[in-house]
Amino acid sequence: MTWDFPDVNPFANAAGDYGVSVDGVIKGIPGMMMATGYATQADASIQDISRDRLISTDPPYYDNIGYADLSDFFYVWLRHSLKSVFPDLFATLAVPKTEELIASPYRHGSKEKAETFFLSGMTQAMNRLAEQAHPAFPVTIYYAFKQSENETETGTASTGWGTFLDALIRAGFGVSGTWPMRTELSNRMIGKDTNALASSIILVCRPHNAGATATTRREFVAALKTELPTALAHLQRGNIAPVDLAQAAIGPGMAVYTRYARVLDAEGKTVPVRDALALINQVLDETLAEQESDFDADSRWALAWFEQFGFSEGEYGVAEILSKAKDTSVSAMDDDGVLVSRGGKVRLLRPDELPDNWDPASDPRLTVWDMTHRLIRAMEQGESAAAELVAKLGSEADTARELAYRLYSICERKKRAQEALAYNALVQSWPEIVRLAREEGKPESPQGTIFDQE
Ligand SMILES: C[S@@+](CC[C@H](N)C(=O)[O-])C[C@H]1O[C@@H](n2cnc3c(N)ncnc32)[C@H](O)[C@@H]1O
Secondary structure: OOOOOOOOOOOOOOOHHHHHHHHHHHHHHHHHHHHHOOOOOOOOOOOOOOOOOOOEEEOOOOOOOOOOHHHHHHHHHHHHHOOOOOOOOOOOOOOOOOOOOOOOOOHOHHHHHHHHHHHHHHHHHHHHHHHHOOOOOEEEEEOOOOOOOOOOOEEOOOOOHHHHHHHHHHEEEEEEEEEEOOOOOOOOHOOOOOOOOEEEEEEEEEEOOOOOOOOEHHHHHHHHHHHHHHHHHHHOOOOOOOHHHHHHHHHHHHHHHOOOOOOOOOOOOOOHHHHHHHHHEEEHOOOOOHHHHHHHHHHHHHHHHHHHHOOEEEEHHHHHHHHOOOOOOHHHHHHHHEEEOOOEEEEEHHHHOOOOOOOOOHOOOOHHHHHHHHHHHHHHHHHHHHHHHHHHHHHHHHHHHHHHHHHHHHHHOOOOHHHHHHHHHHHHHHHHHHHHHHHHHHHOEEEEEEHHHO
């Protein structure tokens, strides 16, 4: 997001347009008439307004946004005109900063101190919620934070997630589920040409089961291996964006972790949340890798090659050995237009190198790899072009979506952001592509439009 200046076109029929803005306000009016809103300002770590209430809350996401600093920009003007109307709210000269629950190194002196502040403040805030919330309902918490690749001894995990979940568990909550919810506009600034999150993850939390017993790390991993594949298949059926998958898997994974009083390693020490997150990511990756058995031999070869070389060149010898292992042949894939093999070097063809006029019906070696990359090629011309292809592919097409998930996770891990973007976009557009593909098959509507009339 660019924080420095706004640059909007008031007549663009997009965000910032007068008409769009007025429409937005109009849409809100019926809602305002149906419910009475009530706003109050209080510090989350000492508030008592949540007592016996049903709580759904959207806390700050670690170090994502410095709300208070940004608010100062508006605050000085609002204070000038509204101080007499809301004297309590505008009592201070600038927006209060010290209680703000974000991990901001510049405010606390170092990254470590900022993390400690966030952990203790968030634990206190969650404690207030755990103590006061209505016992009949779970507390739901939004957390739209992307897991970045922080390497730890056990694998990858994210400090922003680890610290937040730690606070949640210290406050006496267990996670009983997660719902990915599409809360973000696809055209927002941060989502432009980046792999930004498409969803918020809603954590469903209940007080930790007092009768829970301890378990071992080995049993925890075994339970993850049993339960994550079903949870993952469910998320994929719901067409979750690949970029959100790792965050969404935290829920089912943490549900397993918080089911126990403690998870103990071989030395009898508690496995910390951060390591549990790394294990969840590891099992997620293994589960995605297991889905590979659904793919044909050429696609499995291409996947393994892609993981190692991407679309860059590699040695022919390596390609040849891999082809034996995957039960396929380099020359057949060369003939099929999946790769080029010249002068002792092999490389996969990029989607932009694939010819436009591909007809799956006349391809004797139709593979999932082919379908996926031809669809990405078609997406350059828009969803309608991809839909035309899906209409020709029929029910086969869905495996291309499955492969796109796998390819996205490889690109994320290997930090190939540009390629990740294409695989993520294909899955995100899938419902629309399928809808358009269905329409392709229908006869033209005999009803004319207003523009057909002279
Ligand atoms: C993710 S944002 C919520 C955004 C909101 N859902 C919306 O759509 O506008 C987190 C909010 O928590 C507020 N916040 C930060 N520290 C707080 C504290 N100690 N007590 C109460 N609120 C706090 C921030 O000012 C920010 O408005």
